[in-house]
Amino acid sequence: MTEMVESTFGPVRESFRALAATIVPEAVSLDADAWDEVERIVEDGLAARPAAIRRQLRLFVRLLDLLPVLRFGKTFRSLDPSRRTAFLLGVQDAPVLLVRRGFWGIRTLVYMGYYSRQEARDAIGYRADARGWEGRR
Amino acid sequence: MNEKRYDVVVVGSGAGGGTVAEALAPLVRQGKKVLVVEQGPRLRLEELSGRELEMAPALYEDDGGFLTADGTMTLAFGRAYGGSTVVYTGTSMQPPERVVRGWGVPGLDHSDLDRRARRFAGDNNVHLLDEGLLNENNRLFVEGCRKAGYRAEQFPINVKGCKGSSLCNLGCPNGAKQGTHQVQLPAAERAGVEVVTRAEALRLEERVVVLRVSARPEGGKGLPSEWAPGDYRVAAGVVVLAGGAVGSPALLLRSRLPGLSGRVGEGLTCHPAHILVGEHPREITNDVGHPKSFFLDRAAREGFVLETCMYFPFTTAKNLAGFGAPHSTLMRAFRRLQMILVLACDKAVPGNRVSVDRAGKPVVHYRFTRETVAALVRATRASARIFFAAGAIRVHAPSADPPLVEPGDSARLDERISERHFLPGKISVSAAHLMGGCGMGRGPEDSVTDSFGRVHGLPWLRVADSSLFPDSLEINPYLTIMALADRVAEGVVSDLSELGAGSG
Numbered sequence: 001m002t003e004m005v006e007s008t009f010g011p012v013r014e015s016f017r018a019l020a021a022t023i024v025p026e027a028v029s030l031d032a033d034a035w036d037e038v039e040r041i042v043e044d045g046l047a048a049r050p051a052a053i054r055r056q057l058r059l060f061v062r063l064l065d066l067l068p069v070l071r072f073g074k075t076f077r078s079l080d081p082s083r084r085t086a087f088l089l090g091v092q093d094a095p096v097l098l099v100r101r102g103f104w105g106i107r108t109l110v111y112m113g114y115y116s117r118q119e120a121r122d123a124i125g126y127r128a129d130a131r132g133w134e135g136r137r
Numbered sequence: 138m139n140e141k142r143y144d145v146v147v148v149g150s151g152a153g154g155g156t157v158a159e160a161l162a163p164l165v166r167q168g169k170k171v172l173v174v175e176q177g178p179r180l181r182l183e184e185l186s187g188r189e190l191e192m193a194p195a196l197y198e199d200d201g202g203f204l205t206a207d208g209t210m211t212l213a214f215g216r217a218y219g220g221s222t223v224v225y226t227g228t229s230m231q232p233p234e235r236v237v238r239g240w241g242v243p244g245l246d247h248s249d250l251d252r253r254a255r256r257f258a259g260d261n262n263v264h265l266l267d268e269g270l271l272n273e274n275n276r277l278f279v280e281g282c283r284k285a286g287y288r289a290e291q292f293p294i295n296v297k298g299c300k301g302s303s304l305c306n307l308g309c310p311n312g313a314k315q316g317t318h319q320v321q322l323p324a325a326e327r328a329g330v331e332v333v334t335r336a337e338a339l340r341l342e343e344r345v346v347v348l349r350v351s352a353r354p355e356g357g358k359g360l361p362s363e364w365a366p367g368d369y370r371v372a373a374g375v376v377v378l379a380g381g382a383v384g385s386p387a388l389l390l391r392s393r394l395p396g397l398s399g400r401v402g403e404g405l406t407c408h409p410a411h412i413l414v415g416e417h418p419r420e421i422t423n424d425v426g427h428p429k430s431f432f433l434d435r436a437a438r439e440g441f442v443l444e445t446c447m448y449f450p451f452t453t454a455k456n457l458a459g460f461g462a463p464h465s466t467l468m469r470a471f472r473r474l475q476m477i478l479v480l481a482c483d484k485a486v487p488g489n490r491v492s493v494d495r496a497g498k499p500v501v502h503y504r505f506t507r508e509t510v511a512a513l514v515r516a517t518r519a520s521a522r523i524f525f526a527a528g529a530i531r532v533h534a535p536s537a538d539p540p541l542v543e544p545g546d547s548a549r550l551d552e553r554i555s556e557r558h559f560l561p562g563k564i565s566v567s568a569a570h571l572m573g574g575c576g577m578g579r580g581p582e583d584s585v586t587d588s589f590g591r592v593h594g595l596p597w598l599r600v601a602d603s604s605l606f607p608d609s610l611e612i613n614p615y616l617t618i619m620a621l622a623d624r625v626a627e628g629v630v631s632d633l634s635e636l637g638a639g640s641g
């Protein structure tokens with residue numbers, strides 16, 4: 001499905017990855033294939049959403065990358081992990097609903113991309129399957 | 138445009154639509170034609186993989202992520218043969234007398250609803266799960282409640298051959314859950330009721346349903362539609378709307394039928410909910426076993442209900458507040474997590490409603506009232522006490538800042554968990570009990586239908602789903618919806634004789 005729809009985060013990939021690795025710190029150690037999988041899941045999840053929403057999300061990622069310049073003199077991508085976290089904590093608690101919502105949307109997409117992978121499910125020990133109790137005995 | 142004609146067309150095949158379909162099946166033997174129109178697909182058992190990424194788009198509207206207009210709450214509702222009953226957990230509660238009486242709908246008697254709901258509980262094999270099948274996530278809730286001074290009650294559930302796979306909200310891969318897809322719709326079809334899936338009712342005209350049948354998308358789950366793709370005008374003696382609390386008002390609003398009450402879409406309630414998590418020092422059985430076996434009903438006194446629950450990795454991650462190391466640490470503790478769903482018994486208030494956008498798509502407007510927020514906060518504090526009493530070493534509470542509450546905080550829970558930390562847009566709130574939008578009442582000035590779901594001013598049109606609720610039910614609603622839908626079906630039978638509708 002994704003081939004037919006313009007990629008949402010492709011043009012802001014580095015910023016998206018910097019955000020994702022702050023939201024889920026374990027993502028720092030993902031290899032190229034795993035990153036591809038995370039991004040494919042996110043893009044597939046967005047493919048059916050209106051183009052306007054996808055554009056807004058991309059714009060929001062761009063803004064999140066640029067805004068730290070005002071406070072730290074650097075883009076989000078160039079910040080160290082603790083400053084990245086400090087910045088996003090501020091965004092999460094922003095007085096403006098639109099900003100909080102935007103961040104909530106980005107973090108939800110990151111969690112979808114990261115935790116829908118089998119590798120992540122295994123890593124946290126999630127085991128539910130159709131066999132239920134039979135599979136555990 | 139293809140033309141067809143039926144005596145009765147039912148829009149939607151969930152708790153309400155499935156019930157009406159079965160109740161009207163005897164009419165088929167009398168030569169009447171009954172059609173159920175469902176926009177979602179008909180899934181095969183082997184397609185229910187239990188994977189969030191595959192099942193959410195196949196079974197839910199907007200992949201389960203339908204957002205309210207201001208983006209502060211996610212609504213979950215099904216879109217499939219069987220509607221939300223394919224994804225519900227199957228907890229089966231009788232209509233509460235206090236609430237039904239409080240609605241004050243003329244002609245709606247609690248004892249009548251109760252009697253009908255009991256019949257469906259029998260049909261759906263509702264019973265209490267054997268103690269040996271309860272997992273620790275559920276047992277710890279009971280123990281925590283007891284130690285914290287509460288009395289947990291066991292949920293009657295509607296399963297047959299439940300293996301405890303804990304995947305109910307992604308569609309039961311064992312066909313154990315007795316939803317309308319499993320019980321009422323197959324019975325109706327065996328008796329000759331037709332069901333057309335992948336068929337969306339676009340609008341209503343006087344005694345006509347205009348619908349569009351879509352082709353099965355390549356690689357998508359589910360069977361192709363029973364009808365050829367294309368647009369259809371289906372004439373009907375009686376139309377019954379059962380598209381759910383979002384679908385039915387939306388269809389009415391985009392149809393702009395003359396004479397319709399201005400109340401359409403108003404009065405939406407949904408039991409807004411948080412998922413709370415308590416971390417234990419040891420592994421517990423949580424992702425195996427039926428997920429929802431106990432509840433604590435504080436609706437009458439404190440405006441909330443607590444239920445056991447267990448969710449999937451992405452859903453859990455999304456519902457935990459925050460991000461970064463504290464969030465990851467909790468996710469890595471998955472096998473040690475106990476979960477509680479807290480539901481607020483919200484009230485119908487002006488402004489909380491369904492509308493449609495210019496394209497006719499539903500838009501849900503919902504603001505959290507102070508009372509709803511206060512109920513969620515009280516429920517969260519009670520849950521924290523229960524988690525700690527059950528032995529949890531940390532509790533995740535979205536309306537605490539920071540959200541992780543330690544046992545040392547026990548004495549100051551009121552301060553740690555508070556309304557001032559309930560920041561819409563920051564914390565996750567979700568709802569799966571959508572109610573209202575075509576409420577029952579006296580007349581068009583206060584409601585959309587009468588107590589038998591007949592739309593005021595439009596004798597050929599009835600509503601038979603959760604949108605009928607004039608206010609929140611304050612407990613899990615599906616059995617009450619079935620009971621209401623059964624009354625509507627009774628009304629349809631008498632309509633047919635009065636209207637003298639004939640099929641062609």
Ligand SMILES: Cc1cc2nc3c(=O)[nH]c(=O)nc-3n(C[C@H](O)[C@H](O)[C@H](O)COP(=O)(O)OP(=O)(O)OC[C@H]3O[C@@H](n4cnc5c(N)ncnc54)[C@H](O)[C@@H]3O)c2cc1C
Pocket residue numbers: 148149150151152153154174175176177213214215216217218219220221222224225226227228229230306336337338339379380381382384385388569570571601602603604613614615616618
């Ligand atoms: C995850 C989850 C868990 C739940 N757990 C429980 C539980 O344990 N116990 C309980 O009592 N309740 C539970 N519920 C709530 C319960 O499932 C619903 O309240 C109930 O199914 C609503 O019935 P309904 O007939 O109003 O709508 P639904 O069951 O949602 O059915 C409506 C159907 O109409 C179709 N439709 C809508 N518009 C159109 C249209 N224009 N054209 C064609 N088709 C249309 C939809 O696709 C859908 O299939 C749960 C719900 C969810 C989502």
Ligand code: SF4
Pocket residue numbers: 132296298299300301302303304305306308309310311312313314426427428
């Ligand atoms: S717990 Fe039981 S009802 Fe739920 S999905 Fe598993 S087998 Fe089905």
